[in-house]
Amino acid sequence: MEDEQRANLERVSREDHEAKSALWAAKADYYPEKLVELGLKSIDRFVQYHPNPSRLMKMGITFGHRDLESVADAMANNKPWAVVSGLNPSGPLHFGHKQVFDELLWLQQQGADVYIPITNDESYVVDKAKSLGESRKIAYEQVIPSIIAMGFSSEKTHIFVDSDYPDIYNLAMDVSKHLSLNRVFGVFGFGQDEEGENPGTVFYRGAVQIAQILLPQLEEFGGPKPTLIPVGVDQYPYILLARDIARKKGLIPPSAIFTKFTHGLDGQGKMSSSRPASTISLTDEPKSAQRRIRGAYTGGSVLASFQKEHGGVPGVCPIYTLRTYHFEEDNRVWDQCSNGEILCGQCKGAATEDVVKYLTDHQEKLVDARKRIDEFILKTPIKSILK
Amino acid sequence: MEDEQRANLERVSREDHEAKSALWAAKADYYPEKLVELGLKSIDRFVQYHPNPSRLMKMGITFGHRDLESVADAMANNKPWAVVSGLNPSGPLHFGHKQVFDELLWLQQQGADVYIPITNDESYVVDKAKSLGESRKIAYEQVIPSIIAMGFSSEKTHIFVDSDYPDIYNLAMDVSKHLSLNRVFGVFGFGQDEEGENPGTVFYRGAVQIAQILLPQLEEFGGPKPTLIPVGVDQYPYILLARDIARKKGLIPPSAIFTKFTHGLDGQGKMSSSRPASTISLTDEPKSAQRRIRGAYTGGSVLASFQKEHGGVPGVCPIYTLRTYHFEEDNRVWDQCSNGEILCGQCKGAATEDVVKYLTDHQEKLVDARKRIDEFILKTPIKSILK
Numbered sequence: 001m002e003d004e005q006r007a008n009l010e011r012v013s014r015e016d017h018e019a020k021s022a023l024w025a026a027k028a029d030y031y032p033e034k035l036v037e038l039g040l041k042s043i044d045r046f047v048q049y050h051p052n053p054s055r056l057m058k059m060g061i062t063f064g065h066r067d068l069e070s071v072a073d074a075m076a077n078n079k080p081w082a083v084v085s086g087l088n089p090s091g092p093l094h095f096g097h098k099q100v101f102d103e104l105l106w107l108q109q110q111g112a113d114v115y116i117p118i119t120n121d122e123s124y125v126v127d128k129a130k131s132l133g134e135s136r137k138i139a140y141e142q143v144i145p146s147i148i149a150m151g152f153s154s155e156k157t158h159i160f161v162d163s164d165y166p167d168i169y170n171l172a173m174d175v176s177k178h179l180s181l182n183r184v185f186g187v188f189g190f191g192q193d194e195e196g197e198n199p200g201t202v203f204y205r206g207a208v209q210i211a212q213i214l215l216p217q218l219e220e221f222g223g224p225k226p227t228l229i230p231v232g233v234d235q236y237p238y239i240l241l242a243r244d245i246a247r248k249k250g251l252i253p254p255s256a257i258f259t260k261f262t263h264g265l266d267g268q269g270k271m272s273s274s275r276p277a278s279t280i281s282l283t284d285e286p287k288s289a290q291r292r293i294r295g296a297y298t299g300g301s302v303l304a305s306f307q308k309e310h311g312g313v314p315g316v317c318p319i320y321t322l323r324t325y326h327f328e329e330d331n332r333v334w335d336q337c338s339n340g341e342i343l344c345g346q347c348k349g350a351a352t353e354d355v356v357k358y359l360t361d362h363q364e365k366l367v368d369a370r371k372r373i374d375e376f377i378l379k380t381p382i383k384s385i386l387k
Numbered sequence: 388m389e390d391e392q393r394a395n396l397e398r399v400s401r402e403d404h405e406a407k408s409a410l411w412a413a414k415a416d417y418y419p420e421k422l423v424e425l426g427l428k429s430i431d432r433f434v435q436y437h438p439n440p441s442r443l444m445k446m447g448i449t450f451g452h453r454d455l456e457s458v459a460d461a462m463a464n465n466k467p468w469a470v471v472s473g474l475n476p477s478g479p480l481h482f483g484h485k486q487v488f489d490e491l492l493w494l495q496q497q498g499a500d501v502y503i504p505i506t507n508d509e510s511y512v513v514d515k516a517k518s519l520g521e522s523r524k525i526a527y528e529q530v531i532p533s534i535i536a537m538g539f540s541s542e543k544t545h546i547f548v549d550s551d552y553p554d555i556y557n558l559a560m561d562v563s564k565h566l567s568l569n570r571v572f573g574v575f576g577f578g579q580d581e582e583g584e585n586p587g588t589v590f591y592r593g594a595v596q597i598a599q600i601l602l603p604q605l606e607e608f609g610g611p612k613p614t615l616i617p618v619g620v621d622q623y624p625y626i627l628l629a630r631d632i633a634r635k636k637g638l639i640p641p642s643a644i645f646t647k648f649t650h651g652l653d654g655q656g657k658m659s660s661s662r663p664a665s666t667i668s669l670t671d672e673p674k675s676a677q678r679r680i681r682g683a684y685t686g687g688s689v690l691a692s693f694q695k696e697h698g699g700v701p702g703v704c705p706i707y708t709l710r711t712y713h714f715e716e717d718n719r720v721w722d723q724c725s726n727g728e729i730l731c732g733q734c735k736g737a738a739t740e741d742v743v744k745y746l747t748d749h750q751e752k753l754v755d756a757r758k759r760i761d762e763f764i765l766k767t768p769i770k771s772i773l774k
Contacts, residue, residue, distance in 0.1 A: 121557075121560045124561075124564065125560060127564075132557060132560060132561055132772055133772065133773045133774045136773050163557045163560070163773055164773075166553035166554055166557055167553055169553050169556035170508075170553055172587070173508045173511065173512060173519060173550070173587045173591075174511075174518075176512060176585045176586050176587025176588075176590075177511065177512060177514075177585060178585075179585050179587075180584060180585055181584045181585060181586060181589060184586055197567060197569075198563045198564055198565075198566050198567055198568065199563050199566055199571055199589050199590045199592075199593035199594045200559070200560045200562075200563025200564065200566075200590065201563070202568060202586050202590065203586045203587065203589070203590035205586075206585075206586035207585075207586045207587060207590075385518070385519055385520065386519055386520045386523050387520045
């Protein structure tokens with residue numbers, strides 16, 4: 001009977017391992033293929049020549065770019081350059097956001113002025129918030145303190161909540177003249193969710209987002225300069241649109257770096273607030289994060305002996321990505337897992353230790369961060385486009 | 388030979404008179420038919436019961452309304468009510484605008500708080516200005532001083548230039564959620580001028596305009612109140628849209644009064660800055676206005692004797708509308724013209740006298756008005772929708 005049970009578990013483990021391996025085989029080439037398909041460049045050369053590339057770049061998590069050259073030139077020659085990375089405030093920051101902000105922090109340390117639009121208007125018009133007020137509250141109470149606590153410099157960080165910086169809409173109106181509705185629909189789609197489409201969504205996606213990207217190049221912020229946007233590959237058409245509008249306005253076409261997504265702990269795609277089981281928020285109780293990691297999907301097997309012999313499948317494992325995207329300095333976990341040297345329990349233990357330490361530290365820093373919000377808020381009125 | 392010439396002139400006069408009469412016969416029922424078609428009410432009852440109706444109402448130039456009852460109630464009982472009338476600043480005010488502002492002035496004298504959005508964003512996105520700055524300049528230099536010079540009270544007049552009051556865009560984003568793109572296209576059309584369609588136009592027409600209408604009902608302006616919008620009949624679908632959104636937001640559906648248009652002096656339709664020969668601007672040199680009146684199209688004949696016998700056709704005559712819409716207290720000119728009692732020369736003389744007097748007086752008042760702009764500018768931040 002025990003033999004029969006064991007045989008069953010062996011069979012389940014084998015089938016599961018085969019399924020996970022097949023899934024990974026299907027996904028492994030996604031990002032390399034995207035580079036070729038979209039004509040992007042690999043980050044490898046930049047990593048090779050930069051004296052101190054970011055951890056995410058060295059790990060290949062920030063894996064590609066478009067026109068990083070213009071930014072690299074400004075970086076190397078101490079000329080002004082900027083980074084813009086927006087965020088729609090529908091809840092506290094999670095590790096998916098942390099990944100982006102880790103990269104922003106490195107970019108700031110290389111000299112970038114970092115602009116962070118908190119797009120509470122987007123949250124509202126795309127139905128992620130009941131009112132502008134609700135998403136605005138989340139911005140100040142949950143999002144901005146976490147950004148500050150991550151260690152950004154108040155000198156070189158410019159945060160604005162869209163509804164509290166409505167000057168951005170003047171720039172959006174200005175930008176809008178260089179766009180047609182058909183073009184916006186071409187880039188962002190239309191009609192997939194007709195009920196949700198409203199004039200605000202179209203204006204937000206087409207014009208306000210572009211305005212946010214071009215903002216650092218206005219006269220009040222020192223005029224035209226290389227600007228870098230960290231995005232996912234699915235957002236490339238939108239970068240192309242922004243580059244085109246920049247040219248039409250006599251500005252420098254913005255550059256982009258492309259990053260992989262932090263996986264959700266539920267194994268169902270990228271980490272997202274819309275699937276609470278997929279996330280660890282930066283404001284989660286360490287105990288709750290620990291429980292969530294314990295219950296997470298992995299690339300391993302039900303049978304330890306099987307996994308020791310055949311290894312796990314790190315490519316589909318959110319614990320693997322949690323560790324390597326956020327804490328590891330090299331990729332040795334990949335081999336350790338693939339070779340069956342470490343099992344999921346150990347890996348989850350290591351992840352828990354790192355996450356709990358990070359959360360405890362972050363939450364301590366939040367106390368001070370909450371008092372410093374005003375230092376980080378962009379208040380410069382936009383006048384140059386009204387001349 | 389003289390007889391032949393005279394016969395020719397008689398024939399031309401007759402043909403011209405017949406053509407003008409036919410034109411008027413085709414146009415005479417336009418406004419009465421619109422009342423029936425759109426289910427609007429005639430202004431007659433209001434004129435009958437109000438102790439002191441406006442000159443334009445008594446003359447039937449403001450001829451119909453939708454839900455004027457709720458406003459009349461506030462008017463009679465000294466409760467707060469508002470009027471909103473926007474204007475896109477593409478040049479100086481002309482007599483077409485003056486007609487609207489004459490009515491606004493009367494409404495203010497009856498107790499209304501008058502809100503005047505100067506929509507320089509509209510001028511820009513619909514291609515009537517090269518930049519937001521250009522239309523903004525026109526607003527402050529040419530439009531606002533003329534409004535002030537017309538005698539509005541700074542206490543009860545709230546003027547804002549859209550790009551200098553970007554809080555209006557927060558309200559527009561808020562409003563936008565109650566709209567769908569299809570609905571906006573249904574009301575305002577789409578695709579007639581695809582080149583001109585951009586996300587800003589759609590956002591402006593669908594959301595910003597509605598926001599302007601609902602603004603006086605926000606908490607910071609005293610909360611829900613009857614609001615009156617003076618419009619042309621072609622804008623009725625848009626009033627219906629505003630009424631619907633108001634209901635969805637728990638506000639009072641805005642009312643509307645409908646006015647006829649001041650004819651252009653060229654006889655080619657309503658007075659419009661886009662056809663300079665059609666207009667008299669409030670900042671025109673009196674001499675230039677005089678010349679333009681002298682050259683204006685009329686409802687009269689080339690042959691004085693013919694016109695004395697058969698009369699003119701005041702219904703198609705811009706000089707008739709100029710006099711009655713702007714200066715006369717009754718409609719006796721209609722009969723005088725139709726009966727052949729007065730000829731075009733006399734009529735143009737009377738119009739010139741009135742216009743020159745008006746322009747001279749207005750331009751004197753402009754000197755002081757230019758110094759008082761700030762008193763009239765709305766500065767109240769919109770906070771209630773961000774709570």
